[in-house]
Amino acid sequence: MSKMTEQQAEAYWKRNLALMVKLLVIWFVVSYGCGILLVDVLNQVQIGGYKLGFWFAQQGSIYVFVALIFYYTRRMAALDREFNVDEE
Amino acid sequence: MDLRTLTYIVVGATFVLYIGIAIWSRAGSTKDFYVAGGGVHPVANGMATAADWMSAASFISMAGLIAFMGYGGSVFLMGWTGGFVILAMLLAPYLRKYGKFTVPEFIGDRYYSRAARVVAVICLIICSVTYVIGQMKGVGVAFSRFLEVDYDTGLYVGMIIVFFYAVLGGMKGITYTQIAQYCVLILAYTIPAIFISLQLTGNPLPQLGLGSTMAGTDTYLLDRLDQVVTDLGFAEYTTNARLSTLNMFAYTLSLMIGTAGLPHVIIRFFTVPKVRDARSSAGWALVFIAILYTTAPAVAGMARLNLMQTIEPEPGQYLAYDERPQWFKNWETTGLLAFEDKNGDGLIQYTSQAESNEMVKIDNDIMVLANPEIARLPNWVIALVAAGGLAAALSTAAGLLLAISSAISHDLLKGMIAPNISEKTELTASRVAMALAIVGAGYLGLNPPGFAAGTVALAFGLAASSIFPALMMGIFSTRVNKEGAIAGMVAGIGVTLFYVFQHKGIMFIPGTAFLGDMPENWFLGIEPNAFGAVGAVVNFAVAVIVARVTAEPPESVQELVDHIRVPVGATTAHDH
Numbered sequence: 025m026s027k028m029t030e031q032q033a034e035a036y037w038k039r040n041l042a043l044m045v046k047l048l049v050i051w052f053v054v055s056y057g058c059g060i061l062l063v064d065v066l067n068q069v070q071i072g073g074y075k076l077g078f079w080f081a082q083q084g085s086i087y088v089f090v091a092l093i094f095y096y097t098r099r100m101a102a103l104d105r106e107f108n109v110d111e112e
Numbered sequence: 113m114d115l116r117t118l119t120y121i122v123v124g125a126t127f128v129l130y131i132g133i134a135i136w137s138r139a140g141s142t143k144d145f146y147v148a149g150g151g152v153h154p155v156a157n158g159m160a161t162a163a164d165w166m167s168a169a170s171f172i173s174m175a176g177l178i179a180f181m182g183y184g185g186s187v188f189l190m191g192w193t194g195g196f197v198i199l200a201m202l203l204a205p206y207l208r209k210y211g212k213f214t215v216p217e218f219i220g221d222r223y224y225s226r227a228a229r230v231v232a233v234i235c236l237i238i239c240s241v242t243y244v245i246g247q248m249k250g251v252g253v254a255f256s257r258f259l260e261v262d263y264d265t266g267l268y269v270g271m272i273i274v275f276f277y278a279v280l281g282g283m284k285g286i287t288y289t290q291i292a293q294y295c296v297l298i299l300a301y302t303i304p305a306i307f308i309s310l311q312l313t314g315n316p317l318p319q320l321g322l323g324s325t326m327a328g329t330d331t332y333l334l335d336r337l338d339q340v341v342t343d344l345g346f347a348e349y350t351t352n353a354r355l356s357t358l359n360m361f362a363y364t365l366s367l368m369i370g371t372a373g374l375p376h377v378i379i380r381f382f383t384v385p386k387v388r389d390a391r392s393s394a395g396w397a398l399v400f401i402a403i404l405y406t407t408a409p410a411v412a413g414m415a416r417l418n419l420m421q422t423i424e425p426e427p428g429q430y431l432a433y434d435e436r437p438q439w440f441k442n443w444e445t446t447g448l449l450a451f452e453d454k455n456g457d458g459l460i461q462y463t464s465q466a467e468s469n470e471m472v473k474i475d476n477d478i479m480v481l482a483n484p485e486i487a488r489l490p491n492w493v494i495a496l497v498a499a500g501g502l503a504a505a506l507s508t509a510a511g512l513l514l515a516i517s518s519a520i521s522h523d524l525l526k527g528m529i530a531p532n533i534s535e536k537t538e539l540t541a542s543r544v545a546m547a548l549a550i551v552g553a554g555y556l557g558l559n560p561p562g563f564a565a566g567t568v569a570l571a572f573g574l575a576a577s578s579i580f581p582a583l584m585m586g587i588f589s590t591r592v593n594k595e596g597a598i599a600g601m602v603a604g605i606g607v608t609l610f611y612v613f614q615h616k617g618i619m620f621i622p623g624t625a626f627l628g629d630m631p632e633n634w635f636l637g638i639e640p641n642a643f644g645a646v647g648a649v650v651n652f653a654v655a656v657i658v659a660r661v662t663a664e665p666p667e668s669v670q671e672l673v674d675h676i677r678v679p680v681g682a683t684t685a686h687d688h
Contacts, residue, residue, distance in 0.1 A: 028678065028680070033674060033677070033678060036677075036678060037677050037678075040677075044201050044202075047197075047201065048197075048201070051194065051197050051198075055190045055194050055364065056361060056364065056365075059186060059190055059364075060186075060357060060360050060361055060364065061357065061361070063183075063351075063353075064351075067350070067351060071323070072320075072323040072324065072332070073322070073323040073324055073325065073332030073333055073334045073335065074322070074323040074334065075334075075350050075351075078183055078186075078334075078350045078351070079323070081183060081186035081189070081190060082178075082183075082185075082186050082189055082409040083319060083322075083406055083409065085189075085190050085193075085194065086189065086190070086193045086402050086405055086406055087402070087406070089193050089194055089196065089197050089398060089402075090395065090398050090399055090402055092197050093196065093197055093200045093201075093391070093392075093394055093395035093398060094392070094395045096200060096201055096391065097200070097388070097391040097392045097395055100205075100388070100391060101388055104388070104679055104680075108680075109678050109679055109680035110388070110679065110680075111386045111387065111388065111679060111680065
């Protein structure tokens with residue numbers, strides 16, 4: 025575990041931020057977008073007995089949240105290894 | 113065996129389990145007491161976080177609220193889960209890397225200021241205390257309803273149980289008890305839901321059952337529900353928004369960032385060994401929470417449909433009061449369900465019109481608690497629901513009490529008043545603080561202040577507007593200084609409290625609301641419970657502006673921020 029140079033630390037942080045922004049956009053779209061702002065439009069579509077907007081608000085957004093955290097965890101573990109800053 | 117005996121046996125067995133765990137997991141050091149030794153597996157921590165997080169409100173009240181709000185109830189579902197995404201990305205790994213014991217400790221160090229630490233302690237205590245009152249009330253209510261003892265006795269029993277494992281084991285005892293409590297509460301929640309979904313739709317998974325057709329027909333359950341409620345003049349279940357789109361947006365945002373800013377949730381991430389574990393642990397916590405949170409809307413919709421169909425089996429054909437089912441009678445005796453025969457025909461008419469509606473009271477909380485009775489499930493399921501409700505209230509109360517007591521013993525006593533005390537003295541002090549916190553919470557549970565009802569939602573607003581922005585700016589900005597952070601926290605929590613008080617009364621005392629609880633007086637139509645989101649924006653804005661016009665933070669802050677942004681070298685929470 026060598027110490028990072030300043031440039032490396034900056035590059036690591038930028039990559040982390042880029043990943044985070046990407047995932048937070050999805051987080052926003054599935055909850056505030058599909059579940060609230062666009063709910064009436066999506067409700068025109070029906071999947072089984074669920075109106076799609078209603079499904080996002082009461083089911084879908086929660087499943088996506090779980091997936092987002094695990095995806096972030098995996099990508100960050102890879103980033104830690106790439107920059108040699110993972111623990112052991 | 114009768115229900116009461118069975119309930120005593122099931123609840124008694126869970127209590128023996130909690131106390132057994134407490135004795136097995138006594139805390140030997142301050143590190144055990146504050147962060148469970150820093151060696152909790154991320155999956156185990158996720159489960160404990162889930163129990164810590166899901167309170168009596170999630171277990172008992174939420175599905176009932178959704179049942180009557182329909183689509184509008186989605187704010188709770190998204191708001192109370194989406195916060196974990198923010199927590200996992202924006203806070204938990206960095207605070208874990210920092211490796212200290214409490215939230216105010218980080219704020220004090222990052223903003224190089226004792227004053228900032230004190231402000232953080234005050235904000236923490238305000239939001240944790242408002243939250244814990246609701247939990248103590250939940251314990252008292254659950255006891256009095258299921259074990260038929262009075263409310264006060266129920267509360268004393270609950271206090272003794274929490275006292276036992278929280279004082280003895282601190283975070284270590286609380287963590288392992290919470291794992292057991294999670295198992296109890298999730299079984300108690302899902303078993304009745306599975307049975308009801310099977311009865312109504314033939315699908316054992318409630319998440320799919322809600323989107324399926326009614327058993328033996330081609331009609332979708334949700335379509336049927338929409339039709340039944342609109343026939344009686346209620347708003348359509350699947351599209352009924354809460355006030356306005358903007359209000360739903362603000363409410364959801366307030367709950368999300370409030371979740372990420374609640375100290376008793378944040379400190380759970382100090383207990384895992386590594387930064388990586390803090391990230392995945394948030395994911396596991398959300399998995400365990402999602403099991404309940406995706407079941408809740410099904411419980412809500414199905415319970416509403418069951419209720420409507422019991423009262424009005426066919427359109428225009430009303431249930432005769434004398435033929436009402438047993439569960440109806442049981443809940444009438446509690447006063448949570450009330451019928452008044454306004455037109456004297458002996459039939460129950462349930463409508464949206466106040467003057468002709470004869471179901472004069474249906475308390476939200478009945479929906480989950482009466483569910484097993486409505487579905488005619490065996491008595492042991494009902495006993496399990498009682499144990500589950502208690503587990504949910506006790507686990508959250510314990511987590512909150514730990515956050516309060518560690519702020520007192522670690523931030524105030526060790527951090528400011530007597531920095532030179534030995535670890536042994538601090539451990540004793542933390543136990544005394546815990547004991548005092550339990551007694552204080554118990555007192556407030558016995559003598560609930562007038563504002564008890566609105567407190568849980570308020571706790572989120574306060575956490576969202578004070579603690580979350582300070583933590584986030586501490587990690588993502590090197591420019592925000594102590595003046596900015598303090599001004600931001602004070603402004604954020606101030607604006608939120610001011611708004612709530614002006615509409616709900618000063619300290620919630622009736623008659624002191626100088627603008628009245630009127631939607632037309634609401635700022636942009638945002639209800640007080642949703643105002644934490646606006647408070648948070650104020651906090652961010654004030655902090656950035658004040659920081660810009662005052663001196664830059666010292667060089668050491670830059671180093672501290674650089675240090676926490678990279679996982680390498682993160683040690684287990686170190687003794688200091």
